[in-house]
Amino acid sequence: MIKKITGNRDFAEYLRGKSASFVLSVSTTKTCNIPNLTQAGIPGLIHLTPTLDAEFLCSGEVRSLKDIAKTPKGVPTPALISRAVHLLKPFKDVEIFDLGVDTKIKVDYFKMRDFALEPSESIDKGADIEAKKLYELGKEFAKDYNPEGDYVILAESVPSGTTTALATALALDYDCVGKFSSSFKNAPTNIKQETIKKALGNIKAGEKVFDKLSKVSDNMLIFNAGFVAGIAKRDLPLVLAGGTQMACVYMIANRMEEELDSKNLGLFTTKWVAEDENSDIEALLNMLGFKVNAFYADFDFSLSSHPALKLYDQGEAKEGVGAGGALVYGLLNGLSKEDITKKVEGFLG
Amino acid sequence: MIKKITGNRDFAEYLRGKSASFVLSVSTTKTCNIPNLTQAGIPGLIHLTPTLDAEFLCSGEVRSLKDIAKTPKGVPTPALISRAVHLLKPFKDVEIFDLGVDTKIKVDYFKMRDFALEPSESIDKGADIEAKKLYELGKEFAKDYNPEGDYVILAESVPSGTTTALATALALDYDCVGKFSSSFKNAPTNIKQETIKKALGNIKAGEKVFDKLSKVSDNMLIFNAGFVAGIAKRDLPLVLAGGTQMACVYMIANRMEEELDSKNLGLFTTKWVAEDENSDIEALLNMLGFKVNAFYADFDFSLSSHPALKLYDQGEAKEGVGAGGALVYGLLNGLSKEDITKKVEGFLG
Numbered sequence: 112m113i114k115k116i117t118g119n120r121d122f123a124e125y126l127r128g129k130s131a132s133f134v135l136s137v138s139t140t141k142t143c144n145i146p147n148l149t150q151a152g153i154p155g156l157i158h159l160t161p162t163l164d165a166e167f168l169c170s171g172e173v174r175s176l177k178d179i180a181k182t183p184k185g186v187p188t189p190a191l192i193s194r195a196v197h198l199l200k201p202f203k204d205v206e207i208f209d210l211g212v213d214t215k216i217k218v219d220y221f222k223m224r225d226f227a228l229e230p231s232e233s234i235d236k237g238a239d240i241e242a243k244k245l246y247e248l249g250k251e252f253a254k255d256y257n258p259e260g261d262y263v264i265l266a267e268s269v270p271s272g273t274t275t276a277l278a279t280a281l282a283l284d285y286d287c288v289g290k291f292s293s294s295f296k297n298a299p300t301n302i303k304q305e306t307i308k309k310a311l312g313n314i315k316a317g318e319k320v321f322d323k324l325s326k327v328s329d330n331m332l333i334f335n336a337g338f339v340a341g342i343a344k345r346d347l348p349l350v351l352a353g354g355t356q357m358a359c360v361y362m363i364a365n366r367m368e369e370e371l372d373s374k375n376l377g378l379f380t381t382k383w384v385a386e387d388e389n390s391d392i393e394a395l396l397n398m399l400g401f402k403v404n405a406f407y408a409d410f411d412f413s414l415s416s417h418p419a420l421k422l423y424d425q426g427e428a429k430e431g432v433g434a435g436g437a438l439v440y441g442l443l444n445g446l447s448k449e450d451i452t453k454k455v456e457g458f459l460g
Numbered sequence: 461m462i463k464k465i466t467g468n469r470d471f472a473e474y475l476r477g478k479s480a481s482f483v484l485s486v487s488t489t490k491t492c493n494i495p496n497l498t499q500a501g502i503p504g505l506i507h508l509t510p511t512l513d514a515e516f517l518c519s520g521e522v523r524s525l526k527d528i529a530k531t532p533k534g535v536p537t538p539a540l541i542s543r544a545v546h547l548l549k550p551f552k553d554v555e556i557f558d559l560g561v562d563t564k565i566k567v568d569y570f571k572m573r574d575f576a577l578e579p580s581e582s583i584d585k586g587a588d589i590e591a592k593k594l595y596e597l598g599k600e601f602a603k604d605y606n607p608e609g610d611y612v613i614l615a616e617s618v619p620s621g622t623t624t625a626l627a628t629a630l631a632l633d634y635d636c637v638g639k640f641s642s643s644f645k646n647a648p649t650n651i652k653q654e655t656i657k658k659a660l661g662n663i664k665a666g667e668k669v670f671d672k673l674s675k676v677s678d679n680m681l682i683f684n685a686g687f688v689a690g691i692a693k694r695d696l697p698l699v700l701a702g703g704t705q706m707a708c709v710y711m712i713a714n715r716m717e718e719e720l721d722s723k724n725l726g727l728f729t730t731k732w733v734a735e736d737e738n739s740d741i742e743a744l745l746n747m748l749g750f751k752v753n754a755f756y757a758d759f760d761f762s763l764s765s766h767p768a769l770k771l772y773d774q775g776e777a778k779e780g781v782g783a784g785g786a787l788v789y790g791l792l793n794g795l796s797k798e799d800i801t802k803k804v805e806g807f808l809g
Contacts, residue, residue, distance in 0.1 A: 124519050128479075128550025261608075380760035445548045 113442055114222035116385055117396045119405030122377055123242065126348060127443045132201035132260035133193070133352075133433060135168055135278065136267050138210035138330035139230035140238065143271035148302050150186060151270040151294045151431060158213040158230070164190045164268040164432045165207050165216045168197070174217040186294075186427045187419050189434035191268065194366075195454035196437035200444045203260040210330040226334070234310035234327050235276055242324035243288075246337035253341025262308055262348035264379070264431020264440060265338070266358060267331050274331040276359035278307045281315060282323040282458035283366050285398055291355040292390035296426035320366055328363075332356070336363035345370050350377040352436020354429060360393040365399045372400035380407045380435035382425055408438030414452045462791055465734055466745045467574055467753030471726055473751035475697060476792045479552035481609035482542070482701075485616050486510035487679035488579035489587065490618035497651050499535060499683035500619040500643045505580070505581045507562040510656040513617040513781045515557050517546070535643075535776045536768050536808065538730075538783035544803035545786040549793045553608040555589070561681040573601075583659035583676050585629055591673035595686035595716065602649045611697035613728070614687070615771060615782020616680050616705060623696060624678040625708035627656045631663060631672040632715050634747055637808045638719060639747025640704045645775035669715055677712075681705070685712035692720050699726040702731035703778060707744040723749035729756045729784035731808065732772055741777020757787030763801045766808055 113123055140284040143149055143157045156176070163173045167190045195207065196201035205221055211228035226248060227280035269275070277291040293303070308329045324333055335351070339360060342349045351357035357378055364371060384392055397404050412420040423430065442453055462472055491500055492506045501509035505525070512522045515667040516539045522694060546554065554570055560577035575597060581588040618624070642652070659676040673682055685699070690697045700706035705728055713720060734756035745752050761769040771777065790800055794796055 118569055120521075121568040121570065127546065128552050128554075204499055444550055 112409040113406050113439055114385070116393050116405035116407060118377070118402050122404035123190055123406050123439070123443065126262055127263035129439055130265050131262055132206060132207045132258035133197070133202035133437070134205040134208055134263055134265045135165055135427045135433065136208035136210055136265060136331050136335055137165055137212050138228070139213045140269065140271060140275050140329040141230060141233040142201040142235070142306065145233065145235070145302065145306055148274060149271040149294055151425070154196055157270045158174070159210050160270045161268040162214045162216050162338050163185045166218055168194055168432060169205055169218045169221050171455070174216045174232045186422045189430060190432040190433060191455050191458050192434040192451070193432050194306070195458070196446065197440040199440055199446050199450055202239045202264070204258065208299070210334050211423045215406055219292055224386060228330055229390070231330050233281055234275055234304050236383070237326045239329060240325045240328060240330060240333060242320040242333050245330060246321070249334040250341040253338045253345070256342070258347070260349065262271065262315060263317070264350045264433060264436040265335065266352040266354045266436055266439065269331045269334040269356065270434050271330055272329060272331065272356045274306055275327070276332060280359050280362050281307065281311060283320065283362060285362055287395060290294040290391040290394050292384055292387050292429055294428055296335045324363070332363060335360045338369065339364045339376065340368050341372065343376060344374065346375065348375045348377065348433025350379050350436055352379050352433035353431070354380045354435065355390055355395060357394050358392050361399055361403055362395065363393060365401065370403045373402055373403055376403055378403050378405040379439040380449055381430045382407055382409055382411055383426065383429040384435065387426070387429065406439055408442055410442070410448055410451065412452060414448055415456055417456055420455065421460055432435055461758040462755050462788055463734070463758055465742050465754035465756060467726070467751050471753035472714065472755050472788070472792065473630060475611055478600070479612035479753065480611055480613050480789055481548070481553045481555060481607035482551040482786070483557055483612055483685055484514055485539055485557035485680050486514055486561050487616060487618050488562045489618065489620060489624055489678040490566070490579060490582040491584070491624055492656065492714070494584070494620070494651065494655055495624060497655060498620040498643055499593040501754055506619045509619045510561050510617040511563045511565050512535060517543055517572050518554055519565045524563050529677060534770050535609060535771045535785055536780060537781060538777055539702055539781040540804050540807050541783040541800070542781050542786040544791040544800055544807070545795065548795050549790055550738045551609065551613070551725055557683070562723050576584045577761045580679050583624055584655050586662045586675045589677060589679060589682060591677065591682050592670040595670070598683040598686025599675055599690040600685045607696070610701065613699045613701045613782060614684065615785055616684070617645055617781050618678055618680045618705070621653050621678060621680065621705045623655055625681060625705040627659045627676040628673065628681055628693045629708050630656065630660060631676045631710060632669065634711055636747070639740040639743050640731055640777055641736050641741070643777055643780070651752070660717040671714070680713060681709055682707045685716065688725065689711045689717050689720065692722065692725060693725065693755045697724045697726065699728050699785055701728050701782035702780070703729045703784065704739055704741050704744060709740050710748055710752055711744065712732055713752065720750045722752055725752055726806060727752050727754040728788035729754070730779045730787060731758055732778040732782065734777065735780065736775070755788055757784055757791055759791070759800065761801060763797060764805055766805055767807055769804065
């Protein structure tokens with residue numbers, strides 16, 4: 112079952128049966144090196160997360176992890192969910208947008224779009240991103256972008272990405288405190304708040320929007336906002352697969368574009384985000400000057416007794432690597448909760 | 461399991477695994493306002509049936525029904541079957557051919573082909589259809605018609621459509637009394653016979669075929685006959701999804717065209733039609749000058765104990781909204797009788 116958050120129900124119904132290109136956009140912000148800020152990865156190796164997620168999504172293997180034994184028994188990456196759906200009801204294509212990662216992704220054959228970007232700096236030191244250039248790059252790239260699927264599911268893997276997203280939305284003057292989610296059940300509010308406070312402190316009064324973004328945002332957010340603006344001019348349905356970070360992508364595009372035709376723009380996320388009591392994605396989407404067709408998958412791990420998966424239902428992890436988008440796609444194409452649960456459990460042994 | 465009625469078994473085998481555009485052609489004939497002639501809908505609101513079927517097929521909701529509480533607990537629309545298959549093994553695309561309905565269909569995003577037609581008059585008063593123009597419209601439209609699927613499943617929703625179909629076949633001098641089915645188990649023979657008698661009474665001796673059609677037929681039958689004739693010239697498999705009404709579509713095309721290459725022409729229907737003792741679709745198809753590749757789905761509700769669904773197995777409803785075509789498509793693509801039964805039951809609560 113699929114549930115509507117905002118927009119037009121028929122957007123999702125129309126995509127039923129259509130083939131999808133699943134695009135994982137990855138970038139690293141050095142913000143993720145701040146201790147205990149995120150749990151999206153292996154402590155000490157958090158910067159590897161986007162690379163490992165991309166490798167696992169495409170191949171079922173994590174290839175850039177030298178010592179796999181070090182993987183802690185924590186919350187498993189939501190990449191497991193996206194991969195499970197891909198095994199059960201494969202996407203027409205899986206592509207990677209490499210928007211600046213620490214370690215090269217070791218995958219062959221798959222379309223790997225290399226935009227020659229470096230990881231951005233930590234936002235407490237000013238992210239040092241060429242924001243205007245990056246936004247225009249996304250917009251320009253969207254013009255001729257030619258996916259194999261009937262529509263595009265655009266996912267992300269950016270550790271500490273909810274921190275940079277919240278900082279970004281605040282810098283753009285959205286009234287959004289308490290509305291962004293976290294990969295933690297009990298978010299490390301102090302570290303996060305302090306980081307964001309430092310980041311916003313680098314902004315000078317009267318600075319232009321792009322200059323603000325250069326200091327507090329991340330590559331994924333800015334490039335994808337440009338990509339959204341470019342795709343909106345075309346007749347190609349685009350679904351951002353993610354939670355409040357993807358809402359932030361729309362919030363950037365909303366500030367940059369005077370008008371944006373959102374008929375073909377969507378957002379698919381998880382139940383853990385949509386029903387999260389500590390964030391409010393619906394409120395974020397309602398701040399936009401256009402209507403996003405937003406839905407979530409009515410999927411949880413209530414059919415599983417695996418302790419690692421139970422953590423999702425308790426509010427850990429919630430979303431990432433397009434898990435929500437993969438789930439909605441799976442449910443739209445006839446997969447059942449049982450099918451998906453079993454396949455994810457299979458990865459954990 | 462799929463069973464052959466007429467034609468070449470490999471036609472269906474070849475379509476296994478292919479993607480399908482499911483097209484619902486809808487029209488209203490005011491014939492349906494004759495009391496007790498049809499049970500295809502809500503008494504007093506029968507004219508709404510094509511609109512509601514289209515809405516439900518696309519979106520899972522009936523949007524043009526103001527007071528849903530009025531729905532009687534009768535035979536549920538076969539749209540439930542088509543929708544169930546679409547949820548389990550989605551069609552590549554769902555399209556609507558609007559051939560003149562009473563109430564506008566409230567669905568966005570889906571391809572809605574508007575041919576600017578009005579509902580036709582009741583056949584007992586002369587249907588008042590511009591038959592030649594409508595047939596040519598269907599034929600012309602078929603030339604450039606470009607579906608998303610590898611083949612086309614063309615369904616219909618026309619309440620009282622078996623009455624107009626029988627009147628049409630009789631007017632075209634087919635020896636078909638007793639061979640057309642009804643949505644009733646015990647068809648209201650008197651009302652139906654009287655209506656058809658009146659309709660045929662409007663035809664003058666020596667009238668041309670198109671002039672006869674103008675008086676006794678319906679928009680769906682005539683347009684689709686033209687569409688069939690147009691598609692037959694192309695390399696695109698077309699399956700008419702329905703029972704004796706769809707046989708009648710072929711019977712019209714058979715009268716109009718001197719030659720018709722039927723290699724790519726099929727018909728998929730239900731077991732309830734194919735094994736109906738009160739009609740004979742095989743005999744109708746054998747009256748044609750060409751061979752239609754006709755099959756039925758060996759599906760019934762023997763696995764269900766739901767009283768509303770049991771009515772199908774007792775001979776009520778039988779077919780409509782492409783139920784037979786959806787079932788054959790589902791069975792060709794790996795769905796089981798259990799899968800489909802459960803999904804249909806899910807709609808009824």
